[in-house]
Amino acid sequence: MIWISESEEDTLSFGKRIGENVRPGDILLLYGDLGSGKTVLARGIACGMGVSDRITSPTFTLMNPYVGKYPVYHFDLYRLIRPEELYDLDYEEYFYGDGIAIVEWPERMGGLLPEEYMKIGLSQMDSATRRKITLEPFGSRFEELEEVLRPYEGIGH
Ligand SMILES: Nc1ncnc2c1ncn2[C@@H]1O[C@H](COP(=O)(O)OP(=O)(O)OP(=O)(O)O)[C@@H](O)[C@H]1O
Numbered sequence: 825m826i827w828i829s830e831s832e833e834d835t836l837s838f839g840k841r842i843g844e845n846v847r848p849g850d851i852l853l854l855y856g857d858l859g860s861g862k863t864v865l866a867r868g869i870a871c872g873m874g875v876s877d878r879i880t881s882p883t884f885t886l887m888n889p890y891v892g893k894y895p896v897y898h899f900d901l902y903r904l905i906r907p908e909e910l911y912d913l914d915y916e917e918y919f920y921g922d923g924i925a926i927v928e929w930p931e932r933m934g935g936l937l938p939e940e941y942m943k944i945g946l947s948q949m950d951s952a953t954r955r956k957i958t959l960e961p962f963g964s965r966f967e968e969l970e971e972v973l974r975p976y977e978g979i980g981h
Pocket residue numbers: 829830831832833834835856857858859860861862863864865881928952953954955
């Protein structure tokens with residue numbers, strides 16, 4: 825599905841809807857250029873899960889945990905050089921446990937990409953504040969999540 829965000833607030837509220845509908849073990853991979861809005865969307869998702877801390881993009885850590893309705897593991901893999909470095913982080917515990925994994929720059933995972941996940945793409949459109957957000961499910965659980973979010977398809981607000 826495709827969702828058009830007209831503002832940062834729109835992206836936050838769409839993220840919130842995602843966060844309200846995730847289940848333990850869900851994996852959300854956020855694709856998009858620098859500044860496309862991945863962290864903003866992650867912040868919205870966390871908000872929808874009841875996380876009270878503000879999600880940020882730390883420079884030197886690859887993963888930050890947050891506590892919400894379920895544990896939230898926010899990965900920013902921009903600085904990951906080799907996928908195998910993920911083993912040093914015990915990433916499997918976070919990906920395949922009872923929390924929610926939200927991953928920026930999942931391209932860096934190479935062959936360690938999970939089999940089932942929601943692929944979320946963000947791209948800037950013709951105006952500085954307009955973003956196209958696409959959801960593509962991999963696996964039946966994520967097809968189900970997409971169906972739940974579909975009523976919101978189209979323009980934001
Ligand atoms: N519709 C929109 N949705 C999200 N962010 C928007 C939107 N319009 C403008 N912005 C701005 O774009 C920027 C997005 O920054 P953000 O940190 O979320 O990007 P990012 O994709 O996480 O980048 P990086 O790859 O560097 O981590 C913010 O400054 C935000 O205010």
